[in-house]
Amino acid sequence: MSRSARTVAAACTLPALTFAACGSDGGDELSAEDEQTLTVWAMGEEGKRLQDVADEFNQEYPSIQIDVTPVGWDQAHQKLVAAAAGGELPDMAQMGSTMMGEFIELGVLEPVDTSTFDQDDFFPAAWENNVVDGEVYGVPWYVDTRVLYYRTDLADEAGATHPPATWEELKELAIAYQENGSRFGISLPAGGEGAWQSLLPFLYSAGGTLVDDEGDPAFDSPEATKALEEYASYFSEGLTSTSVQPGQTVEQDFGSGDAPMFISGPWMVNNISEALPELEGKWAAVPLPADDAGSVSWVGGASLVTFTESRHKAAAQEFISFLTSPEKQADWYEISKSLPANMAAWEEEPLAGDPQLHVFEEQLATAGDVPAMPQWNEFAHEVDVAIERMANGGADAAQTAGELQAATEPLAE
CATH class of the missing domain: 3.40.190.10 (Periplasmic binding protein-like II)
Structure with missing residues (x-):
């Protein structure tokens, strides 16, 4: 059965x-x-x-x-x-x-x-x-x-000649933005409800999965550790904020240039166009930068x-x-x-x-799917908490992967 x-x-x-x-x-x-x-x-x-x-x-x-x-x-x-x-x-x-x-x-x-x-x-x-x-x-x-939104005008000023197509190029552009005056290079969730949504493309692009073919959590894989390390590096290197100010939105930081890149969904096309008409022709939405498994969203x-x-x-x-x-x-x-x-x-x-x-x-x-899991909300919460430990506490990615595996295994039984 x-x-x-x-x-x-x-x-x-x-x-x-x-x-x-x-x-x-x-x-x-x-x-x-x-x-x-x-x-x-x-x-x-x-x-x-x-x-x-x-x-x-x-x-x-x-x-x-x-x-x-x-x-x-x-x-x-x-x-x-x-x-x-x-x-x-x-x-x-x-x-x-x-x-x-x-x-x-x-x-x-x-x-x-x-x-x-x-x-x-x-x-x-x-x-x-x-x-x-x-x-x-x-x-x-x-x-x-989810796709990548980025300020093309500020990228041009920072010397970027094309959209970032790989993880390496994404990191390089984030650094270039900062060196050119942006407060941060990219906006990534530092935990909280729904943070898993931005981590998942890193996991899938690295070749990892949330669960294996038997339906068991797969956070104890090298691919999962690699994805967690890459995601956490933006916080440890100061390329993204470790906290969110009350009332502050990603659109505001995008418009001001404080965070000229972020990962989000299709609704942001209208949000940016309506809230930031002055940015017309100064931004683009492009496929997510790729790692070993290519450009993979969810x-x-x-x-x-x-x-x-x-x-x-x-x-x-x-x-x-x-x-x-x-x-x-x-x-x-x-x-x-x-x-x-x-x-x-x-x-x-x-x-x-x-x-x-x-x-x-x-x-x-x-894109990859989100597995049909009976206890998805609890499963996702554990991922959100793990992200927060890395972003705010500097938790080691490999250790976090192991703890995440242990925390999610009972939820898949």
Whole structure:
């Protein structure tokens, strides 16, 4: 029995928490042609905008009414867990990439029909994020990834002739920025929630992984130690700040030139353009500098899932097919600025004609996934704490790797 199967079996025996999925086959299901209402939970800004798209779907499928409930990301996890415990889940939902493992483990997600949805249509890491024990539990909806933002004007002044393409060139440019008057060469998180997001590209580019093929933590590898050493060196060499001032943002430091490089996602394109119009033509977003495994980022975003207890699985499949088609993915980008998970959508306008998006398409093609881990939040917290120990306490990278391995092993059992 797999680890996920053992956990679901155990959950079904707990008298204090009864999941609707335990011992149920979903009842009498409806076909997509039957008159019905499909209930959908969507998160964040997507939740506010999805009903309009759902109404378009209803014009093509008049028998299927879509009822979208917007849910704030700050409430999404708690609301889903409570609904799973109380047997009150919707028919389908949007689910963040780092949440997939937990809900797969709970046994409340319906496996995806892979004869309907082809993994070759989607960025590989976005698809893999939904796979456990060879079974697929979600269809990628939108994606994000991390790239390097840098001030081209200050790079020119510092004598740089091209974007940094390797770790060595990244360090050289950070030093050159400082020598040319910048307070720091780059902005990197010194710990705190989400710091793992900036470390992960270093780990993947070094050839490391978060977990091995058996699902066990892999921080005791030479590649992980190398990545931790490289990341920590920016703090020990004074190239990035070891603390964050309250109220200070990466955009402010980028605009002032105090920190003319940082690693972030696609939303920063609009943030910089809107907050710092004076920087037009003075910055660029480029692929992350490479180590042994090349330029490797990671994929975040959200997938669309159907719950096992739904009587409307056929309707949910039609709606998911609609939302993940190339044409609708391109339309959704215009509405929400969420990057399409379907690779063919990048050939549609407005994506195909936007030169600022090419770097994200290139980075997504080689990006790694965040494994679908039931205890991801606890796992990520241990990585955040390890980064803080190195950044603020000068902890040795090899020792930190060993401590991180020991701290995360129980979370993968």
